[in-house]
Amino acid sequence: MSTGPRFRFAPSPTGSFHVGGARTALQNWALARRLGGTFVLRIEDTDEARNRPEWTEGIIDALAWIGISSDDPHFEGPHFQSDHAAAHVAAAHQLFEAGHAYYCDLSGEEVQLRAKELGTTGYDGYSRDRGLDPAPGRVLRFRVPSGSTVVHDLVRGDVTFDNATIEDFVLLRGNGSPVFLLANVIDDLEMAITDVVRAEEHLPNTPKQQMLWQALGHEPPRWAHVPVLVNEQRKKLSKRRDKTGLELYIADGYLADAMVNYLMTLGWTPPGAEAAGSEIVSWAEVEDAFRLEDVTHSPAFFDVKKLAAFNGEYIRRMSLAEFVERASDELPVEWDRDRFAAIAPHIQERLTTMREVPDKVDFLFWPDGAAIAYEPADWDKAFAPDWSVPLLTDLIEAYRNVPWTADELKASLEQLMEPHSIKLGKAQAPPRVAVTGRSVGPPLFESLEVLGRDETLRRLSAALAVAIDGGGTHAGAPGSPG
RNA sequence: GCCCCCAUCGUCUAGUGGCCUAGGACACCACCCUUUCAAGGUGGCGGCACGGGUUCGAAUCCCGUUGGGGGUGCCA
Secondary structure, three states, X not given: OOOOOEEEEOOOOOOOOEHHHHHHHHHHHHHHHHOOOEEEEEEOOOOHHHOOHHHHXXXXXXXXXXXXXXXXXXXXEEEEHHHHHHHHHHHHHHHHHOOOEEEEOOOHHHHHHHHHHHOOOOOXXXXXXXXXXXXXXXXXXXXXXXXXXXXXXXXXXXXXXXXXXXXXXXXXXXXXXXXXXXXXXXXHHHOOOOEEEEEHXXXXXXXXXXXXXXXXXXXXXXXXXXXXXXXXXXXXXXXXXXXXXXXXXXXXXXXXHHHHHHHHOOOOOOOOHHHHOOOOOOHHHHHHHOOHHHOOOXXXXXXXXXXXXXXXXHHHHOOHHHHHHHXXXXXXXXXXXXXXXXXXXXXHHHOOOHHHHHHHHHHHOXXXXXXXXXXXXXXXXXXXXXXXXXXXXXXXHHHOOOOOOHHHHHHHXXXXXXXXXXXXXXXXXHXXXXXXXXXXXXXXXXXXXXXXXXXXXXXXXXXXXXXXXXXXXXXXXXXXXX
16 A cells, blocks of 8 residues: 555546546546555545446546556556545534535525615625524525635646636535535545546636535645647537547547557646657656646647557557557457458558558458449549550469469569550559549558469459449449458 | 646647747658658657736746636535
8 A cells, every 4th residue: 555645537427438538537547656655546426316326337447458457566446436425414513513515595596686776796704693593495505704714736836816706606505415516626535535637627626625625623634737729619518519429439449559649748748759850759758847837837739640650559569460460459250360460560550540440451351252343433543544454464374373472473563564565553453443443542552462462363254344344434343242 | 516636849748037039749740761551760840828927037936817627516
């Protein structure tokens, strides 16, 4: 058990794990590990309607994916806020007994009505000195002291709030249940949290929570509010408008290391990144160098394009063996793994996400003899030149006897091109479209080598037939193989 | 409305008074390489929001303006 600082990550359970949450979790994790402290996971399930056991599992799985393992000695939890309901209520009563809170019988509508009549904002302290006793339907409100509250924030410095601008906020609802503000503080207190690192949106709550800590007779924790993540409209990333779910990115074939690396560079730069000319850093380096004091103060745009660039970089950095293994997960079970391994080196550097793998190599797995659906535009372009049909005809003849290696296949095409005086770049188009149905794909001769002589010749001949017979219309692309 | 935060290339950022004719990364453009597409290499485009101070000297400090964001629940 660690004795160092205690951080906490306190998500509310939903079916989705927010990428912004992933970032704050990562920051807490880096700090907890480097400082020899603890990362406490607390599920904020106060709102019972939202609580489902599988959601908690989803959170733990998501954390594990980004490298925050519940098996790590620095990990503690999960704790559940709902388990502490009694403590929250007890603390509220304690606050009432000590005179830090009072009951009020005004309903929400009545409060609004009064504010309107008085021309004030929010609750005006109507019941402050009425000495009301607890009763059903009455809310317990905190008696905000006069003066001001200074929040010492590790990323922003001191932030001063005039208490006069903070209304006597609710601690206990009319039905006796505690609100988030209170529950959050009590849990942090009970779990001996020393450092609260969370998103900037909580900054306005902080003076209220700090007053609660003090009213309860405790020193508040160290606060740190990191900037929020925003979309291209510069609005806080929201589940409704934006793609925020970590699970969505996992499904799209993003690598955990790339995601973690990218998330950490939002609002923070690894030392040495500039000199290295690269922002790609290992988690070890992050853990070693991440400091709250170095975090930027302004919101950061979550740029999927840059994430994709990182991801491509990480894919290219994998060893071939690792790449083949991971890519296999993306392939249909019936596809031959050895055949894939043969072409793998040629697609590894052409990817931005793992999800693109099947699409890059599918032509190698079409059933032998299946009709090929040619991309109309690609077909037209490849077979527009008048040399295309004769070239293909000769190529079929040549390929009947040539040794079946990429080099030989290439040499043989080059030899045939000569009389036509065309470049290899153009000459490879007709056979490529004939064999793969498209004009782009992995290197052609390597692909043919993997495909094999029989199926290659078959596809070449089928295309030739269509080219001759379909004339300029190529109407003949029969049904799709896949 | 009120409170709080923020402000360097399109984006993420380096920069903590002279090393800045502002550096890097992503994106974009061009060229090279080339077996299509990528990858890789080289180069390019592009920024200190504005106005006042302070100072010998300001992207850096202060004030104001403008702009953006967050918060203002008996949600979390």
